[in-house]
Structures are given as C-alpha cells and as structure tokens.
Amino acid sequence: MTNFDLYAPAPAAREGELEGDLASLRGDCARMVPHWPPARIVSRPVSPSLIHGVSVPPASARLLDAMSEYGD
Template structure:
C-alpha cells in the first residue's frame, strides 16, 4: 500500500470528482514556477543534417494529399 504524505490540513480525496481535482490544482498552482519564454531563432539549413526518414514513413507522407485539397 502506498503511503500518501500530505502537507495540508485539507483531507485527501482519492476518489474525487472534477471539482476536487480543480481544487487540488488551484492549491498547487502557486508552487509551480513559470519559465521565461525562450525565443526560437531560425536555423540555417546547412546546420541541419543527419535526419533520416524510414521508407514506410516517406511513402505515407508522399501518398497524403496536400493541405487544402
């Protein structure tokens, strides 16, 4: 059996519903740090190498219609 340790006076409801889950998330939200947004930079095509596509995947993509058809 798992020993659940809780650091709150709120009782743990293991068979809870959506409202219980939302309450748990709201209590945990202050503990989650949001990382700074990293800006993606374009990569030169000459730096992209070593990508291989299995033949079955290439055939699958080749058989797909173009977007908007």
C-alpha cells in the same frame, strides 16, 4: 488575484465528494510553483541549407508522399 497561504494543508474531502474543490486545486498548484522549471526559450528556425545528414526511413517517405497537400 487571491494570495494563497502556500503552507496551509488542503481541506479534507467529505465522504462522497472528490478530493477537493477548485480553491484547493489552485492552492496545490501555488505550492508546486517553486518546483516547476522556468519556461524554456523557443529556438529560432534553422535554414534548410544548414541541415546536413538527415535521413528519412523509406516507409515514412512513402507515407508522406501518399498524403495529399493541405487544402486538397
């Protein structure tokens, strides 16, 4: 794996080219890593018996009722 200089400026784009190449994109991403939040922990599924007070609008219920089951 390449160790990028995190504070080096991105190379200037030449006329007629896009703003940079893959290496400059990877460098930009490496500089942004400290600004990204840590990965979230995925919650576990909740038992349906613990879910109370959920309401579904009638139009959504009709839409779901009209859909065929998976594999039909």
